[in-house]
Amino acid sequence: VLKAASPHLRVCALRPHLIWGPGDHHLFPRIIASAHSGKLKIVGDGNNKVDVTHVDTAANVHLQALDALLAGKANGKAYFISQGTPVKLWEFVNRLLVGANLKPVTQRISLRKAYILGSILETIWSLFKLKGEPPMTRFVAVELAKDHWFDVSAAQKDLGLKPAHNTWTALDALALTYRKSK
Known part of the structure; x- marks a missing residue:
């Protein structure tokens, strides 16, 4: 996508990490089911x-990126x-669960x-052509144990990124919706 950037076609790439919030049918429901x-x-x-x-932050920054592209920035x-x-991560997860x-x-x-364990389960799923995903993979093990955060200063400077x-x-508000839905 970025290689297509030109004065006639303005593009930028947005890379949000771990999007969560109301309407999430992927991340938090899996965490809660596992708990x-x-x-x-x-x-x-x-x-x-x-x-x-947060999903609202992700949505807002898309609009901010559009404004920046129209103004000739961020291309x-x-x-x-x-x-x-x-x-x-685990403070975040536990706060959701307790809430x-x-x-x-x-x-x-x-x-x-x-x-x-992830390696063994991946092998079993592959050998026996099991449907769905293994309950643990090597990738998930690393993602759940290691730091992974990024410098967002360019998005703050160029796009006006701010948390919604x-x-x-x-x-806490989202956790309350899970509590009420029981």
Whole structure:
């Protein structure tokens, strides 16, 4: 996409990380289902920081990018998008769970064990052509245990990226909707 950038075709790439919020049918429902089943475990030491992006922040920055492109800015550039401040993943997950009236995750598994388990399960799923995804993969093990956050200063400067909501306030509000839906 970025290679297509020209004065006649203005393009930029937006790279939001871990989009969440109302209407999420992927991330939080899986976390809550895993917590209900007792299968959710903290992978690694539980101190890893990640970037998250509220859905409203993601939507707003698309409009801001359009404005920037129309003004002749941002053409041919890529931007990381998030709330702007990394959060401790497991603090974030546990706050959601507690707010939804579920028990916080306390059980742990080392990254090494989770990675080996992921490798074994991927092999089993592949050999037996099982449907769906394995409950653990090597990729998921690493994502749940390692820091992954990005510098969003270019999006702040060029596009005016700002969080649509305070991360924790929005998370508490979302957790309340899960609590009420029980």
